[in-house]
Structure formats: C-alpha cells, structure tokens
Amino acid sequence: MQNLDSIGTQIRKLREEAEMPLRKLAALLDIDQSTLSKIERDERRANTQIIEQIAKIFKADKEKLLVAFYSDVVMYEIQDESSFSEILQVAEAKIEYQRTTKKKTK
Template identity: 40%
Template sequence: MRFGEHIRQLREKKNLLLRHLASDLDIDTAMMSKIERSERKAKRELIPQLAKLLNTSVTELQTLYMADQIIELIDDEENPQDILNAAEKEINQIKKQDS
C-alpha cells in the first residue's frame, strides 16, 4: 500500500474531512489531496504529526513513506527487484559490521 492511500484510509476511518486534516497540518487542502493520491510527496517532517492526528505509529508511516521513495527511484529501471536484492544484501553486510 502506498503512503498516500494509507493516509486516506486512516483519515476516512476517523471520519476526518480532508480540509480538517490539511488545516491541522497547516497545508492547503489541494496539497493534502495530492499527497493522498500520490501525486505529491509529503514533507518528512509531517510524519510525526500525521501519526498523532491519525492515531497510528510513526514507524508505520515512515516505513510506507520510505518505501514510496524507493519505488519512485527504481520504478523505471529494467531490474528493480535485482536492485532491491543488492541493496538488502549490502544492508545486511553493514549490520554485521556494526554488530
């Protein structure tokens, strides 16, 4: 699930209007709508505030937010799965070194 779609589902579950959430975040309604449709990226600084307003964890939102960033970065590549596998392998090596 994409970050924006998840935000919309959480907002609707709480029966919050788009304009109310946007106002609480101090952004305009059009921008919030674009974030929910994955047409614009939310500022990373909004994640803790979104988590609080939508009664969810910061970690959950950060995970989806970062996943969207990775998807955007590699989506047009010929071998996105190979890229992800190579990155995962490197992350695991780094973790071993840090242990």
C-alpha cells in the same frame, strides 16, 4: 501481511475513518488543503514530518507509515528497471555492510 497501499491511500483511509474533512487535517498539519489533496492521491510527496504528525493525530503506527512512505519512494526510483529485484538485494547488502562497519554520517 504487509500493507501495500501507497502512503497517500493510507493517509486518506485514516482520515476518512476518523471522518475528518481534508480541509481540517490540512489545517492541523499546517499545509494547504490542495497540497494534502495531492499527497493523498500520490501526486506530491509527503515527508517524514507530516507522517509523524499524522501518526500522532490518528494514533497510528508511525513505523508502518514510514515503511509505506519510503517504499513508495524506492518504488518510484526503480520501477522501470528490469533488474529491480537485484537492485534491492544489493541495496540491502550495502546498508548491512555499512552498519557492520559503523560508518558515520558526515
């Protein structure tokens, strides 16, 4: 089953399992410890660069972390919409369509 923990919670769990202080992980990531604290509590957005580094540091599955990250992003965008389920369906269809027609990124 998929992990429904937020990206922040997942980062915190990885860090605590490794018994690494927040301050030290922040230093490895080259960000302020207050920023990392906020990321772990989902008060600030992480970004893909940070996630990639974290995957390396803790030898975690990068793809799974990215799924957690982006699903959070999507969730925040549409959580208050009653038609959220249809929105996701249509988004998926649009992306699939895009791929079959091989649109280039301008």
